[in-house]
Amino acid sequence: MASNPTSTGSGRLGVAKTRKLFIDGAFVRSESGRTFATPGPSGNEVNVAMASRKDVRDAVSAARRCLPAWSGLTAYNRGQILYRMAEMIESRSLEFAELVAVREGCTVAEAKGRVEMSVDRWVWYAGWTDKLGNLAASVNPVAGPYFNFSLPVPTGVVAVFAPASLLGITSVLASTVAAGNVAILVAEERGSLVSTSLAEAVATSDFPAGAVNVLTGIQDELVETVSSHRGIDGLDISGLAPELRVASESAASSSVKRVFSESVVEWTEPPSVSRVLAFVEVKTVWHPIGI
Amino acid sequence: MTGPKPLGEVGEAAIAKHTSRASAIPSGADQLLRPRADSSLPGFLRSLPGVDQVGLEARAAALATRSIKAGAKILALETAISMVDLTTLEGDDTPGKVRALCAKAKAPDPADPGVGPVAAVCIYPDLVSLAKAELANSPVLVAAVATAFPSGRSPLSVKLADVEAAVEAGADEVDMVIDRAALLAGDYARVLLEVREVKKACGGAHLKVILETGELATYDNINRASWIAMLGGADFIKTSTGKVAPASTLPVALLMMEAVREYHGETGRPVGVKVAGGIRTAKDAIRYLVLVNETLPGQWMSKSLFRFGASSLLNDLLVQRYKQIHGVYGGPDDYSLE
Numbered sequence: 022m023a024s025n026p027t028s029t030g031s032g033r034l035g036v037a038k039t040r041k042l043f044i045d046g047a048f049v050r051s052e053s054g055r056t057f058a059t060p061g062p063s064g065n066e067v068n069v070a071m072a073s074r075k076d077v078r079d080a081v082s083a084a085r086r087c088l089p090a091w092s093g094l095t096a097y098n099r100g101q102i103l104y105r106m107a108e109m110i111e112s113r114s115l116e117f118a119e120l121v122a123v124r125e126g127c128t129v130a131e132a133k134g135r136v137e138m139s140v141d142r143w144v145w146y147a148g149w150t151d152k153l154g155n156l157a158a159s160v161n162p163v164a165g166p167y168f169n170f171s172l173p174v175p176t177g178v179v180a181v182f183a184p185a186s187l188l189g190i191t192s193v194l195a196s197t198v199a200a201g202n203v204a205i206l207v208a209e210e211r212g213s214l215v216s217t218s219l220a221e222a223v224a225t226s227d228f229p230a231g232a233v234n235v236l237t238g239i240q241d242e243l244v245e246t247v248s249s250h251r252g253i254d255g256l257d258i259s260g261l262a263p264e265l266r267v268a269s270e271s272a273a274s275s276s277v278k279r280v281f282s283e284s285v286v287e288w289t290e291p292p293s294v295s296r297v298l299a300f301v302e303v304k305t306v307w308h309p310i311g312i
Numbered sequence: 313m314t315g316p317k318p319l320g321e322v323g324e325a326a327i328a329k330h331t332s333r334a335s336a337i338p339s340g341a342d343q344l345l346r347p348r349a350d351s352s353l354p355g356f357l358r359s360l361p362g363v364d365q366v367g368l369e370a371r372a373a374a375l376a377t378r379s380i381k382a383g384a385k386i387l388a389l390e391t392a393i394s395m396v397d398l399t400t401l402e403g404d405d406t407p408g409k410v411r412a413l414c415a416k417a418k419a420p421d422p423a424d425p426g427v428g429p430v431a432a433v434c435i436y437p438d439l440v441s442l443a444k445a446e447l448a449n450s451p452v453l454v455a456a457v458a459t460a461f462p463s464g465r466s467p468l469s470v471k472l473a474d475v476e477a478a479v480e481a482g483a484d485e486v487d488m489v490i491d492r493a494a495l496l497a498g499d500y501a502r503v504l505l506e507v508r509e510v511k512k513a514c515g516g517a518h519l520k521v522i523l524e525t526g527e528l529a530t531y532d533n534i535n536r537a538s539w540i541a542m543l544g545g546a547d548f549i550k551t552s553t554g555k556v557a558p559a560s561t562l563p564v565a566l567l568m569m570e571a572v573r574e575y576h577g578e579t580g581r582p583v584g585v586k587v588a589g590g591i592r593t594a595k596d597a598i599r600y601l602v603l604v605n606e607t608l609p610g611q612w613m614s615k616s617l618f619r620f621g622a623s624s625l626l627n628d629l630l631v632q633r634y635k636q637i638h639g640v641y642g643g644p645d646d647y648s649l650e
Contacts, residue, residue: 246641
């Protein structure tokens with residue numbers, strides 16, 4: 022196990038952050054007690070919680086409990102909370118820049134630019150929450166005395182296999198929750214530190230407990246459990262390595278969940294609303310017209 | 313289960329062993345209603361050793377950490393399913409809802425006929441005849457709550473009429489509530505009298521006595537209430553109505569089980585335990601089974617002497633069983649909600 026002797030120049034022993042999972046609005050260690058080491062800032066190794074299948078189970082039940090609360094908020098209110106998420110990342114931009122610089126092997130100044138891009142992306146998706154209906158709803162002509170209309174509703178509990186970069190994680194997470202879904206983010210091993218810091222931003226952004234759950238660990242190990250879990254309604258495997266996607270899709274087939282896979286080359290490309298629309302279902306209402 | 317001995321004798325024998333003054337509990341109702349004239353029952357109850365709160369809670373907490381895995385877990389889950397009293401006690405219980413409940417009691421998992429049935433359905437007395445008809449030709453029993461459930465605040469004559477109506481409608485089991493106010497006021501004789509009278513009114517039906525432990529304030533009161541219920545002829549003692557928080561807790565269940573073991577040792581009559589209220593997960597249910605296993609002889613590990621009063625618990629038991637057998641976590645829509 023790696024230690025964190027974050028000693029400062031004055032001879033003081035620094036206080037290292039314990040990187041935990043984020044389930045049901047609480048920071049918890051893995052039920053299994055396992056951790057793994059990952060490279061952190063200033064050349065130190067950092068221990069991160071390694072989620073087990075029971076942590077997946079706990080995250081799913083927390084998410085399920087939260088679904089009525091999060092999807093039941095007004096779209097405007099959800100948007101405000103996503104904006105607040107952008108504010109929280111902005112105020113922690115130095116911390117994120119350090120982590121991004123380590124992860125992506127760039128200078129802190131360059132990393133700062135990428136953090137700003139992520140903040141802007143939260144704002145971009147926040148804007149979509151109350152405009153989605155205008156984009157995806159319709160009034161349908163039908164042969165009968167009915168007023169017939171369709172509107173988008175959230176898919177439900179969506180598990181997101183995240184990519185490693187902050188911008189990638191932001192894109193997959195923000196687009197999922199913007200549509201009113203609750204999310205279980207399964208972090209890529211190399212994106213663990215960014216993901217746990219992102220969880221801290223979530224915790225201070227008025228998200229109801231369980232709306233966003235963050236699991237760090239080995240994606241390879243969790244693919245089977247997550248993909249086959251029948252309490253999960255949707256699966257975003259865009260962040261998954263190509264060789265794991267097949268395994269995920271076939272495990273997901275037994276429960277007929279919605280699987281979304283996007284082969285993004287560069288997360289820096291302009292975002293698309295298609296990500297938000299990936300996890301909405303269409304609800305059609307036949308309303309009798311009075312005579 | 314051995315047939316209940318004459319109640320007076322059973323009670324007297326137990327009291328005689330606990331008190332130097334072996335004066336019997338008066339069996340006449342008139343005398344019982346004047347507790348000051350009768351010092352033997354309070355004397356006996358006071359002679360019960362005081363409950364060690366710290367020790368009780370520590371033991372319950374220690375037993376709750378037992379890990380039950382794999383084959384033992386499946387066995388525990390299926391045992392728990394067979395012990396469920398599937399309960400609906402709401403003001404909006406419609407005939408349709410009770411029919412659905414009965415269907416679920418007979419076949420908890422329609423996709424797997426190997427599961428169940430549960431022990432009983434637990435409902436209000438006015439729905440008993442309907443449930444009886446639905447459950448004809450099935451081993452599922454019908455339990456009715458009575459005696460002005462859940463508060464128990466009615467004259468004794470009304471409570472007895474409530475019980476008689478339930479029994480007449482065909483209830484196999486009657487869940488009565490004790491008069492908590494009388495118990496808290498120290499009028500133990502009144503509580504005993506009511507249990508005895510209700511037991512008489514039950515006839516052949518089994519009597520479960522609800523102590524409503526959440527309202528009894530101390531473990532000593534719960535211990536006394538357990539003894540009063542058993543002396544009064546209860547076939548089961550039950551923790552809660554499910555209408556008061558806190559409902560069933562592990563220390564309370566452990567205490568009641570110890571009282572039952574004690575009473576069984578004194579009189580040879582086995583009394584069942586039913587835990588009810590707030591038990592929602594399979595994990596909780598298994599913890600109670602661990603308590604039973606550690607506290608009571610083997611015969612209690614069956615639906616004739618141990619029950620869970622629950623509604624949503626059954627679904628979690630089914631979900632966990634599915635997980636154990638198929639290795640995949642289930643979803644929220646797998647089982648009906650009622």
